[in-house]
Amino acid sequence: MDKEIRKLISNDSDLMTILTIIDSLNLPDCWLCAGTLRNFLWHTFSNQNAELITDVDVIFYDQSISYEETCLMETALKKAYPDYDWELKNQVYMHYHNPDAKPYLNSRDAISKFPEQCTAIGARLNMTNEVELFMPYGTYDFAHFIVQPTPFFLENLKRKEVYIKRVTTKEWQKQWPHLKIVLPD
Numbered sequence: 001m002d003k004e005i006r007k008l009i010s011n012d013s014d015l016m017t018i019l020t021i022i023d024s025l026n027l028p029d030c031w032l033c034a035g036t037l038r039n040f041l042w043h044t045f046s047n048q049n050a051e052l053i054t055d056v057d058v059i060f061y062d063q064s065i066s067y068e069e070t071c072l073m074e075t076a077l078k079k080a081y082p083d084y085d086w087e088l089k090n091q092v093y094m095h096y097h098n099p100d101a102k103p104y105l106n107s108r109d110a111i112s113k114f115p116e117q118c119t120a121i122g123a124r125l126n127m128t129n130e131v132e133l134f135m136p137y138g139t140y141d142f143a144h145f146i147v148q149p150t151p152f153f154l155e156n157l158k159r160k161e162v163y164i165k166r167v168t169t170k171e172w173q174k175q176w177p178h179l180k181i182v183l184p185d
Contacts, residue, residue: 001139006131008044009123014053015040021081023125025073027060029091029107031122031134034059038119041142042176056084059122061091061107099158112136113152115163120150147172148182160184 009015015032022032034057042048058077065073067090074088091110095101104110107122114120117137126132141148147167153159164183173179 001143002133002135005041005135005139005142006133008041009037009131009133012040015123018053018056018084019123019125019131021077022058023129025060025077028062030058030060031107031111031124033057033111033122034114034119037121037123038142041121042145042179045143045145046176046178054083054085056086058086058088059091059094059107059110060088061104061110063092065090065092067093098152099162100156101152101159108134108136112150114150115153115159115166116147117141117150118147145176145179146182147179149184154184 009019018036019032022030036053036055036057039055040053070088070090070093074086077086077088078084091104091107094110095103095113098113101113104113111120111122111134118141120136121142122134124132137150140146149160149163153163167181167183173181
């Protein structure tokens with residue numbers, strides 16, 4: 001299924017435009033990720049008309065770029081490409097948003113610690129401009145419309161609470177009624 005997902009992304013002009021823009025930023029360890037890709041896959045796999053991609057989640061990892069500089073970069077990105085609602089996050093600082101989390105080692109480490117396994121996905125262009133994927137929990141949850149916490153969110157009570165609040169307020173089942181949401185004990 002990895003090949004199928006790469007092909008779906010490669011054949012989507014919006015996603016390829018976004019990946020090209022991201023690649024041109026020349027940020028280290030930079031990925032398109034999370035809801036942008038998850039929602040694209042859910043739309044595709046549920047045979048819904050493709051939703052116009054507007055929310056764009058981009059992460060990178062660079063200890064030399066401050067939080068403030070990252071915010072300025074995000075503002076510049078929004079100004080340069082206003083068709084998209086860019087969210088640019090340096091993963092050096094994002095562990096602060098998860099209870100009891102240690103600093104992330106890199107972007108892949110951060111992706112593996114996103115709240116849901118189906119949200120833990122990243123894509124970027126490799127050196128030959130082909131789509132490279134990172135899916136630490138595989139493709140099963142995408143293909144079977146399952147929302148469940150990552151091991152990182154299961155190992156801590158405060159993070160479990162964050163996960164539960166997230167999945168109960170997102171209302172994903174309104175758009176994808178066949179989703180199965182797993183709530184931890």
